[in-house]
Amino acid sequence: MGNKRKAREVHSDDDDLSKKRGKRMDDGDNAGVKPQLLPSMIKNKDKRAAVYAKIKQEKKLEKKKIAKAREALESRALELGEALPPRKIPRTLENTREEDETVCKAGDEELLAGNDADEFSAVLKDGREPKVLMTTCRFNSTRGPALIKDLLTIVPNSEYYKRGTYDLKKIVDYANNKEYTSVIVVHTSRREPDALLVIGLPNGPTAHFKLTNLVLHKDLKNHGNPTSHKPELVLNNFTTRLGHRVGRLIESLFPQDAELKGRRVVTFHNQRDFIFFRHHRYIFENKGEKKDANDNNKDNGEEKKTLTKDVIARLQECGPRFTLKLISLQHGTFDTKGGEYEWVHKPEMDTSRRRFFL
Known part of the structure; x- marks a missing residue:
């Protein structure tokens, strides 16, 4: 009985030691990494709203930055006469539709x-x-x-x-x-x-x-x-x-x-x-619309306006x-x-x- 009790105590000490070592290793791996603060983790209502507004503003600025960079690429491609960069296609219920064997094909x-x-x-x-x-x-x-x-x-x-x-x-x-x-x-x-x-x-x-x-x-x-x-x-x-x-x-x-x-x-x-x-x-x-002329029509920093007619459907x-x-x-x-x-x-x-x- 005594030997069995000593064996159990040795095993329990080993388990505690391994847990402590694992905890120290985890702390070492995550050292220097700041835990992400989510709005749902904040109990104070005002602070939670402020953090959420800050995250939303950052996402908005990032979206504007990406759109501005895309416009710059498109304008550069137009100047050089190159093909426009491909746009991302948003995922919708229509383009992610499940495949159907009964879909009609051309020339059936x-x-x-x-x-x-x-x-x-x-x-x-x-x-x-x-x-x-x-x-x-x-x-x-x-x-x-x-x-x-x-x-x-x-x-x-x-x-x-x-x-x-x-x-x-x-x-x-x-x-x-x-x-x-x-x-x-x-x-x-x-x-x-x-x-x-x-x-x-x-x-x-x-x-x-x-x-x-x-x-x-x-x-x-x-x-x-x-x-x-x-x-x-x-x-x-x-x-x-x-x-x-x-x-x-x-x-x-x-x-x-x-x-x-x-x-x-x-x-x-x-x-x-x-x-x-x-x-x-x-x-x-025919609807007349005022559009900016080319840079050649600019005189003394003032842009001349030309009247062009476009055919539209009402x-x-x-x-x-x-x-x-x-x-x-x-x-x-x-x-x-x-x-x-x-x-x-x-x-x-x-x-x-x-x-x-x-």
Whole structure:
């Protein structure tokens, strides 16, 4: 027993000695290095705020110093006729997007062959004139018909029918008999439009969109009044197979022979699976701007001004303005019970902020 107790005491003494040696070695390594003082380590509120303000000011000055050095390099490169130094590309959710196998590539023969045989080829390829029927849900408020009133000025060759008590399937059958190419249904909840249903005829598909951030034509400040010309259509950033299909569904609502003299543009811009809708009128004009002349035109230290004309484009928003988010895409026309879905948005799909589907 005595020998075991002595052995334990020897081991404990060795451990204490090794700890002390390790502490001394650490102190030697960090000798002369001042520990970094973080604002969160300071308990006094005023001192903490002062340290934080000092750090923020130092970062601001460093940023200005880097920008000034970059401007000097660019000006020197311009003087020597050399290539400008490359700029750093900021990291965004778009350029760090997760890779997707369904992204469309240029010259994809399979995609082009599918375009010739899909449901929209009759309008987009064969030249059939689009004809759109618009209606609301059964229990709608004044905002629903007000949105449809704005949409009637945007989508050419479109008509509005009151919903009444008719089922949507009967409305689709009626639209097919009258040779409509699409049906748009505006759904309202709590007196506010919150969803949009776009049904392609005669064989679908049916897209269900969530509608948010609605601003009607009359509520826009300094809004313009659109003409009756057929608008130009701009579809941006529909890159995947699903996005390509949704883009063709939207494209089938508008005629393909836009009247450019009307200077109307309808834009559907997809960003992070949110589709932003805008309606503008544009005009090109010459604007005179005063610019400094070359150094040769300087006389007695005074700079002479020359008047140059630049062609600029002015935009005037006509409205309405809203945002769409795809909820589901269904095969065929609208059928909630026996319908087969091509794509449905589910909550578990939102686990990554860098994963997009359109």
